[in-house]
Amino acid sequence: MALQHLTLHFERPVDWADSIHIHFWDIEPAAGGTDWPGARMTAAGKDWYVWRFERASAAHFAIHDGHGRQTADLYRDREGWLDIHGRWHDAPPVGARLAAGRKAPTGANAGQTPAGEARKSTAPVAPPVPSGPDFREETIYLLITTRFYDGDPSNNFFCRDRIEFDAAGNPVDPHWRGDFKGLIERLEYIRDLGFTAIWITPPVENRSGLDYHGYHAYDWTRIDPRLESPGATYQDLIDAAHARGIKIIQDVVVNHTCQYGIRGQVHIDHLPIKYYVPQGAEPGRVDHGPYQGNLGNYAWPNRDDIDNPAAPDWWRQRHERDPEGIEPLVDPNTSETVPKPGYNPGRFFGIDANTLDPDWFHQEGFICGGDWESAHPLQQKHLAGDCIDLATERQNVKDYLIGSINRYLDMGVDALRIDTVKHVERGNLLEYVNAWKAHKPGLFVFGENLVKGYGWGDLGGGDNGPSQIRPWWYTRLGDDPRDPLSGGDSGFPQLDFGLFSTFRDTVSKGTYGGTGHILSMDWIYGDVTQMVTFLQNHDVGPDNDFKYRFKGEQWMAAAAYNLIWTARGIPCLFYGEEIEFMKGAPQDVEGEKDTLSQTGRAYFGDHLTDDRIAATQ
Ligand SMILES: [Ca+2]
Ligand SMILES: [Ca+2]
Structure with missing residues (x-):
C-alpha cells in the first residue's frame, strides 16, 4: 500500500512563544521519532503552524513552544487542525486564518475517510496554559534601528544637527541609516546570539534636528518612512521576527511630543x-x-x-x-x-511655552535645576525644547495615544517599553499601561525610570528624591512612600537601574560591591522577577559616572553578565556589546563637534556585512 503523507496543523495559543516545535515518536508504520525538543513547525499564516510527515499514516507527538508550554501527548492518524481550544478539526475550522496559497482540503477529499472508521485521538489535549505569557523566559537585544544595519540606502537621511563630513567635505554616516529591511536581513544574527526578543527604539514618525533615535514623536499613528522600504514595512518586520521565534518590543513615548506638536491634532507655533x-x-x-x-x-x-x-x-x-x-x-x-x-x-x-494649546500640553514651562528631584515640576514641565510635555491626564490625549498604540498591538507587537516614566504621575501612567494590557491580554509592559543611584527615594540609601519618582513606586500600588508593602504589584515592572547603579565605575576595576546589598532590597518591587536588567543601554553605561560604554577587560564584563543572566529579572543587552563595540565611548554626543560615529550609538552595520558577519558572530 502506498503511503501518503500526514499533515498536522496547530494553532498557537496566545500565550505561547512563536518557536513552535513538534516532538514525535512511534511513527506508523516505520517506528521513528525525534530527540527533544524535536523539529520546528513551519509558520503558515497568522497563528497556525504546520508539520508534514512523509510516508506516514499516524504519529504520536507533543507540540511545545520551546519555552515551557506544551500539549499533552497526542496521537493522530489523519490530517487535522488542532485549534487553540485543544479541539481537533478534520478541515480548517471556521475563522482559521491560513496563509494565502495553503488550500483547505475540499469537501470531497474530507469525505473520503468515513468518519466512523477514523481512529480518534487516544490522548486528551491539554487546554491552553492558563497563565499569561511569561516574559521572564525571554532575553532582550536592544538596538537603535537607525544605527543597526542598513538594508536600503534610499531611505537614509541626515538630521540637521551633528552631520559628519569626510576629508573631502562630503557628508557621511547619515543618522537615519539602519532600517527595517536591514533588521529583517539580520534577524538570524540576533537569534543565533541566543536572544528571543528585540527592543527597538520608537518607530513612529519623528521630527527634530536630531531625531534618529525616535524619541521626538510627531505622529504616533504612522511609522517613520525613513525606517520602511517596499517589502520591509513594520508589519513585515513583526512577521519576519515571529517566523523566527523572536518577539518585538516597541518603545513608546507617552510623556511628550516633538517641538512641532502632533500631525492632525495640535500645532506648536x-x-x-x-x-x-x-x-x-x-x-x-x-x-x-x-x-x-x-x-x-x-x-x-x-x-x-x-x-x-x-x-x-x-x-x-x-x-x-x-x-x-x-x-x-x-x-x-x-x-x-x-x-x-x-x-x-x-x-x-x-517654542513659547505660554502659547501651547492647553487641550494638549501642560502649562508650567521648562524643567530647570531644582526641578529634577521634585515630582510635580518633573511631571508637569517640559523636559527639553523638543520634548513638550503632554497633558497626559486629559481624555483626548489618552484616546489619541492609547488608540494609536493599540493598532501596533493588533499588528503583533509583543511587548511595550515605556519611556520617561518618572515624568508622568503613576496613577496617570498606569491608565495607559492598563489600557494596553486590557486591549491585548497578557501583554508585557515595562518602563524606564532613569535614576543614578539605588533609587530608594524616601526609604533612604542616600537618595535626594522622593519615592514618587523612583522605579519601585511605579511597580507598586500603595500610597505610603516609606512603605512599599502598603500596596501590591502594579503589574508595571521597570528597567533595573538599582542593580545597574552597583556597576558604576566598579566593574571596569573588577569589583562588584553593592550587588548583594541591592539584591537584599528586592522586596521593595512589586515583582522583581520581571524587572529588566542590563549593564548598559543607549542612555547610560557603567563607566565615567554612568555615561560611557564599558571600558574594562572582557572577564570583568563576563562576571557582570553572568550575574545579570542568572539573577532574577529579564536580561537585556545593548547592540554591539557582543563584540565590545565602541568600548569606552560616551553613549551620547558630548562635545560640541561630536558626531554619532564617536559614540556608543555608532553605526554597527559595518560589522554585519556579508563578508564580516562570521567574524562578528
Ligand atoms: Ca537605510
Ligand atoms: Ca509629563
Missing part, C-alpha cells in the same frame, strides 16, 4: 525653518551638508519641516510653496519680516 538665516551667515563658512543654504527638510520638495493639517492657514499656504525660503513672510507675532539674518532663532527652533 513657530516659523518655518526654511526662512531661517543665521547672523553673519557667509556662504560656505559652515558646511551644513544637504541643508546648505536652507535648513528646511531637504528631503521634501517644499523644504518644510512639517505637514500638519492642524497648522494655521498662513503656515499651510507656505508649506505648499517657496521652497527656497525667500518670499517675504511676516511673523504674525512680531510683524517683522523674514528671511532676516539673525532674526530670533527661538522663533524657528524654540
